[in-house]
Amino acid sequence: xxxxxxxxxxxxxxxxxxxxxxxxxxxxxxxxxxxxxxxxxxxxxxxxxxxxxxxxxxxxxxxxxxxxxxxxxxxxxxxxxxxxxxxxxxxxxxxxxxxxxxxxxxxxxxxxxxxxxxxxxxxxxx
Amino acid sequence: xxxxxxxxxxxxxxxxxxxxxxxxxxxxxxxxxxxxxxxxxxxxxxxxxxxxxxxxxxxxxxxxxxxxxxxxxxxxxxxxxxxxxxxxxxxxxxxxxxxxxxxxxxxxxxxxxxxxxxxxxxxxxxxxxxxxxxxxxxxxxxxxxxxxxxxxxxxxx
Numbered sequence: 001x002x003x004x005x006x007x008x009x010x011x012x013x014x015x016x017x018x019x020x021x022x023x024x025x026x027x028x029x030x031x032x033x034x035x036x037x038x039x040x041x042x043x044x045x046x047x048x049x050x051x052x053x054x055x056x057x058x059x060x061x062x063x064x065x066x067x068x069x070x071x072x073x074x075x076x077x078x079x080x081x082x083x084x085x086x087x088x089x090x091x092x093x094x095x096x097x098x099x100x101x102x103x104x105x106x107x108x109x110x111x112x113x114x115x116x117x118x119x120x121x122x123x124x125x126x
Numbered sequence: 127x128x129x130x131x132x133x134x135x136x137x138x139x140x141x142x143x144x145x146x147x148x149x150x151x152x153x154x155x156x157x158x159x160x161x162x163x164x165x166x167x168x169x170x171x172x173x174x175x176x177x178x179x180x181x182x183x184x185x186x187x188x189x190x191x192x193x194x195x196x197x198x199x200x201x202x203x204x205x206x207x208x209x210x211x212x213x214x215x216x217x218x219x220x221x222x223x224x225x226x227x228x229x230x231x232x233x234x235x236x237x238x239x240x241x242x243x244x245x246x247x248x249x250x251x252x253x254x255x256x257x258x259x260x261x262x263x264x265x266x267x268x269x270x271x272x273x274x275x276x277x278x279x280x281x282x283x
Contacts, residue, residue: 012144034140034176068144071173075237075244082238104165108254116234 003050008043010036013066015043017050023058024051029065032073041076048080057093063110064100064126074109081117095121129195130157135188138179138204147172150191150200157193159279166255167191170272171200173247177270178204180243198276200257206268214268217248218261226252 001019008015013030026047032040051059063069084092097113099106110123132153134146150171154164171189178187182204190201206214221229230246230253237244248270251257257272 011141031144033144033172034180035144068147068169068172070176071244071246071250072176074250075240075246078234078238104162105169105254108166109250112230112234112254115231 001054003054005043005046005050008039010039012036013040015040017047019054020060022056023060024054024056025060025062027062027065031067032069034070034072037070037072037076040073044076044080048083051093052087052091058096059093060096060098062098063103063106064098066100066106067103068105069109074113077113078116081113081120084120085117092120097121097123099123099125101125129193131190131192133188133190135186138182138184138187140176140179143172143175143179146175146189150189153191157279158198159277163274163276166257167198167200167274170251170255170257171202173251174200174202174270174272177247178202181206181210193276193278196275196277197273199271199273201269201271203267203269205266206263211263211268214261221248221252221259226256229253 003017003019003024005017013028013032013036015026015028017024017026024047047059081095097110099110101107114121114123132150134149136142136146147168151164151168154167158164171191175187175189185205187202187204192199192201224232230249233246233249237246248259251272252259255272255274257274259270259272262269262271
């Protein structure tokens, strides 16, 4: 199995993904704001396509080095979860979001995100 | 003694929003004891400024942070069209009709299928930053104000 997804490099943010066994791991670093929103949206869309193509059951999202995320980029995750929710159970996969407890915004924003899709997302604090 | 404040104004430019957030965050860290509060204020500043920049067709936008009477107020401003003002007034009516967390969750559900921005900014400021949000209008201009009670750092004033 291999991913056909190139690393995303924006002014203040990078996104990179890899296969880890039968799971996918996406790492976001930097600041996700209006400047990177369109690129991140496209990237997540491609990642979703890859996860479906590969029949992945878990996608890890590593935000431990993501300094800040604005509401436009948070919306990308909300839409991603809504897309997942609309899929049949056999095509669904789960998101495991790895957060950084030192970045306080993550605790509040990710709690809101997990309330939105309790069955599809798990938050892990490293 | 005049209350401490910080004010930054600039020509609307999305690239400056993160820069100004980091700048104001240093001010919060200097003035306030609680790191959780400074983090919430930084989030609120970013969201309010992004809105101000997004909706300012031209002219000037900015942020003023003022600490007075154990309350901190973050104020942003921008020029506004009559159509946008009408939409903003309606948004405040709906927002003030619900508890912050309840409204935020409703907006998260709504935004999933939106194509015209997230619409989450003010809801996020209320729910995640625990701030009261109001607005003031003067001819052609709107100010958004977010406020929270705070405990100033000893010696920070």
